[in-house]
Amino acid sequence: MNYKKLIVDSGKRMAGSGLTVETWGNISVRDPETGLVYLTPSAMLYDTIVEDDVVVCTLDGKIVEGTRKPTIETEMHLSVYRNRAEVNAVIHTHPLYSMVYAAQGKDIPLIIDEAAQIMGDVCRCTEYALPGSQELADNCVKALGEKANSCLIHSHGAVCVGENMEGAFKVAKVLEVTSQIYYMIEATGGKPVGISDENIAAMQDFVKNSYGQGK
Incomplete structure (x- = not known):
């Protein structure tokens, strides 16, 4: 898997x-095999980013590839x-309607079947923290908890996660x-x-174990 290309392509996909x-x-x-994390560079337009711009680091933040x-x-x-x-995979977005609720510090409940199936749990809004701060990171982890696949960052945007990039984009949409x-x-x-919680659990079980080919 060319993870640098995946980051470049995903950036263009998000922008579009x-x-x-x-x-x-x-x-x-x-990369689940090496544990290395591939990240977009700071403050670059997504349609200008190339593979050499992608930054690669370890889980403790040590940069091992990239000059950006x-x-x-x-x-x-x-x-x-x-x-x-x-x-x-983690995608941090700034979508319009999600931002309406992020700016109010409000959660997004699982009000439609698609949300119940994909989002894992209520999309909770964090307390406010400055961009780039450890506090923001900690607040995001707390809001995601053990099962939510999305959260709102107060007055800032949304964070969506998945087992892979396609899954994270599905959650974002x-x-x-x-x-x-x-x-x-x-x-x-x-x-x-x-x-109801019972029906949410039933739909999540269906998606995990029955929905799609080969299940």
Whole structure:
């Protein structure tokens, strides 16, 4: 697997998906065999990044490849990997509807089946912390907990994780769609009915063990 190419391609994908603007956000992937983490460089437009710009480091933050300064949120990415062994991709996005709730410090509940199946748990919003700080990294790890695949960073953006990059992107898209639906429900004076914990568990079991080919 060419993880540097994956980072480059994923950056272009994120920029073209409406999940962020300009140089905001960041992306990483972990090689499960070596434990090395590949990160986007800081403050570079995603359509200009090439493989030589990708920064490679160990889980304790030691840079082993690359001459660029890594993303300011490097410690946030590494903290997630250290606390969630099953996670091998992290995407930090700045999507519009998710930001509506991040700016209010509000959680996004699992109000639609897709969210119940993919997001793992409620998307919780962190307490506020300065960008690039250890506090922000710690708050993100706390909000994700042991099973959530997304969280909101207060007044800042969203973090989505997955076993691989495709999984992380799926979470990012479902989170933004769920946030948009939640916003539209509230904007029309409504309130989501919600899905029972029993049904959420049943759907998550179905996706894990039955949904798709070869299961």
